[in-house]
Amino acid sequence: MTVEAGAPAIRVRQLSKRFEIYRRPADLIRELITRRPRHEVRWALRDVSFELRHGEVVGVMGRNGAGKSTLLKILTGTLERTGGDVEVQGKVTSILELGTGFHPEYTGRENVYMGGLCLGLTNDEIDARIESIIAFSELGEVIDQPFKTYSTGMQARLTFSTVVSADPDILIVDEALSVGDARFQKKCCDKFRSFREAGKTILLVSHSADAITSMCDRAILLENGTVAADGDPSYVTKYYHRMLFGGDEPDAAVPPCDAAPQSGVEPDQVRASGHRCMRYGNGRAAITNLAIHDRDGRPASTVESGSGCTVRFTIIAREDLDDLVAGMLIRDRRGVDLYGTDTLLRGVPVEAVKAGDAVQVVFHLSMWLAGGTYFLTASAARSDGKQYDLLYDGLQFEVTGDRFAYTNSLVNLDVSVEMAPASYSVR
Numbered sequence: 001m002t003v004e005a006g007a008p009a010i011r012v013r014q015l016s017k018r019f020e021i022y023r024r025p026a027d028l029i030r031e032l033i034t035r036r037p038r039h040e041v042r043w044a045l046r047d048v049s050f051e052l053r054h055g056e057v058v059g060v061m062g063r064n065g066a067g068k069s070t071l072l073k074i075l076t077g078t079l080e081r082t083g084g085d086v087e088v089q090g091k092v093t094s095i096l097e098l099g100t101g102f103h104p105e106y107t108g109r110e111n112v113y114m115g116g117l118c119l120g121l122t123n124d125e126i127d128a129r130i131e132s133i134i135a136f137s138e139l140g141e142v143i144d145q146p147f148k149t150y151s152t153g154m155q156a157r158l159t160f161s162t163v164v165s166a167d168p169d170i171l172i173v174d175e176a177l178s179v180g181d182a183r184f185q186k187k188c189c190d191k192f193r194s195f196r197e198a199g200k201t202i203l204l205v206s207h208s209a210d211a212i213t214s215m216c217d218r219a220i221l222l223e224n225g226t227v228a229a230d231g232d233p234s235y236v237t238k239y240y241h242r243m244l245f246g247g248d249e250p251d252a253a254v255p256p257c258d259a260a261p262q263s264g265v266e267p268d269q270v271r272a273s274g275h276r277c278m279r280y281g282n283g284r285a286a287i288t289n290l291a292i293h294d295r296d297g298r299p300a301s302t303v304e305s306g307s308g309c310t311v312r313f314t315i316i317a318r319e320d321l322d323d324l325v326a327g328m329l330i331r332d333r334r335g336v337d338l339y340g341t342d343t344l345l346r347g348v349p350v351e352a353v354k355a356g357d358a359v360q361v362v363f364h365l366s367m368w369l370a371g372g373t374y375f376l377t378a379s380a381a382r383s384d385g386k387q388y389d390l391l392y393d394g395l396q397f398e399v400t401g402d403r404f405a406y407t408n409s410l411v412n413l414d415v416s417v418e419m420a421p422a423s424y425s426v427r
């Protein structure tokens, strides 16, 4: 099938899934006989609607039990829906569980054939692809050993390599990549990129904000079986983060971040860049005056790569605090965490702070990032991680680049280089 980038690949309208849960198997029989309900109803999905276009890589996030797997199972046709519509345009293949359809006693090679046949490939097609599947999985040395002797990461590599070889129009992946090592994840990322360029659609479930922000064009957040957010991955992952870490105690005491622009970056600059800061916590302390100071001690929104600077902020205790840990985290514009630390990790003693007292926090660092736009998060928390106040991406700043590095570099490794004649002989 030829796919047209931008055309709808999956359309989901008001999708619902209801499970009926019987505490004991006998309850089902009793219900049938007495015609009185003896089950609990659990809605795994309720009125879920979205559309995915060909050429989009979309991440699905959500807490345990939010409905992600149920959604994927319905999209791949392995689970019946209770209500709503699903339209899928194109050939779908999925990796819902590692090694599904793979037999533990068979070798890796035999499993590639079995998996390929399950994916609709013919024997001849698998013959033509087997070497490239093995090469992609990098399991050439063990491919004739039983699948059960593979580590989870190796199983993930073989499953992924086999599934992508089926050349689907729509690829659905459920967390399978999280078990691979960083190098294999990078290969998967590259594969996704080439899929996207070929106009294919990828739906990827992950709990990792890094995976979602680095691989996806868009993210959908499920909460209690409904769509809680759908949009830009960095915004949705922030929202998810807030839900996970900021939701257990009310944070109404803390003003919205946009209402409290931080020094070092002008409010207009914040708006112009579309940067959305988020603020959450229980409000027992408040962070103010978040700023970066350059090596001359002046507040700066631009820092030279490799130069010394300080991250500064003040924490005001609104109530007596038994302990206080101050933290900082730098993210890139895709939302990937680049560096974070806190006073506890750095061995600064945790001390009680009285209501009304202010604490000045200063992190000294060398800005070994490559040129680009970055975001600084500041936190004031208890040592068990409970947030008093957290300014998520509270400050945007620029690093002016090391002009000797490639422009897509992420860090500045302060490289020097030499080249000299070498002796060389052919034996």
Ligand SMILES: Nc1ncnc2c1ncn2[C@@H]1O[C@H](COP(=O)(O)OP(=O)(O)OP(=O)(O)O)[C@@H](O)[C@H]1O
Residues within 6 Å of the ligand: 019, 020, 021, 042, 043, 044, 062, 063, 064, 065, 066, 067, 068, 069, 070, 071
């Ligand atoms: N077969 C089933 N029978 C009864 N309830 C189910 C069944 N499958 C899922 N559920 C319920 O549906 C809800 C959504 O489950 P689902 O597995 O889709 O969540 P999830 O977001 O994939 O979670 P996780 O991140 O833990 O994998 C949960 O409350 C779960 O208990």
